[in-house]
Amino acid sequence: MERLQKVIAHAGIASRRKAEELITEGKVKVNGQVVRELGTKVSSSDTIEVEGVKIEKEAKVYYLLYKPRGVISAVSDDHGRKTVVDLLPHVEQRIFPVGRLDYDTSGVLLLTNDGDFSNLLTHPRYNIDKTYVAKIKGSPRKEDLKKLERGIMLEDGKTAPAKVKVLSSNREQGKSIIAITIHEGRNRQVRRMFEAIGYPVLKLKREQFAFLGLQGLNAGESRTLTAHEVKQLRVLSETGKIG
Numbered sequence: 001m002e003r004l005q006k007v008i009a010h011a012g013i014a015s016r017r018k019a020e021e022l023i024t025e026g027k028v029k030v031n032g033q034v035v036r037e038l039g040t041k042v043s044s045s046d047t048i049e050v051e052g053v054k055i056e057k058e059a060k061v062y063y064l065l066y067k068p069r070g071v072i073s074a075v076s077d078d079h080g081r082k083t084v085v086d087l088l089p090h091v092e093q094r095i096f097p098v099g100r101l102d103y104d105t106s107g108v109l110l111l112t113n114d115g116d117f118s119n120l121l122t123h124p125r126y127n128i129d130k131t132y133v134a135k136i137k138g139s140p141r142k143e144d145l146k147k148l149e150r151g152i153m154l155e156d157g158k159t160a161p162a163k164v165k166v167l168s169s170n171r172e173q174g175k176s177i178i179a180i181t182i183h184e185g186r187n188r189q190v191r192r193m194f195e196a197i198g199y200p201v202l203k204l205k206r207e208q209f210a211f212l213g214l215q216g217l218n219a220g221e222s223r224t225l226t227a228h229e230v231k232q233l234r235v236l237s238e239t240g241k242i243g
């Protein structure tokens with residue numbers, strides 16, 4: 001469900017502010033009824049008319065981007081930095097990232113113009129596994145990694161149990177590569193988890209979002225999700241499993 005003024009603005013009919021005016025002036029109908037209340041929520045099955053003209057629904061699109069480092073997960077940036085949307089210039093629809101990866105994090109990032117789908121995948125209630133590969137400073141002890149597996153107290157509360165695997169550890173260079181799977185999506189969560197056990201993250205990449213990886217893509221490249229993948233993601237977020 002989305003706010004009526006947002007849907008009108010996204011359909012390219014008017015700016016958000018102008019859309020609000022149209023609503024309060026009684027020029028907008030939802031399913032044949034005039035709606036004057038700002039903030040009215042509508043879903044994709046509602047019919048919306050603005051000054052007697054039906055809004056054509058934008059086709060829903062779904063992309064998987066291999067986000068490079070040095071790009072922000074947003075649709076625009078006040079400081080003129082490159083955004084993830086800039087990396088898909090051929091897409092006409094108003095896509096936005098599903099959740100976010102830090103500026104310095106690379107890896108799997110989904111983009112869509114489907115707000116309901118995005119909410120499904122980012123809502124903490126739905127447990128989508130995300131696997132990150134972190135290059136960290138130091139060689140963590142087993143008991144430190146166990147803390148991450150059990151859940152560790154951060155300033156915004158205890159993290160849910162994580163799966164952790166040491167992929168390599170080089171004592172001479174003082175660096176290790178660790179795979180960590182979490183299903184929460186708190187701000188800078190992986191970096192803060194490693195920080196909390198005393199091993200700062202030097203480099204971070206999201207290798208996997210649910211069953212989706214980066215196969216066949218170079219950094220900065222994207223592909224469309226298949227209808228089947230979209231369906232599987234929906235099923236997974238609703239039931240916790242596929243098939």
Ligand code: URA
Pocket residue numbers: 100101102103105187188189190191192204
């Ligand atoms: N955890 C982080 O610390 N950063 C990300 O970008 C994603 C998860």
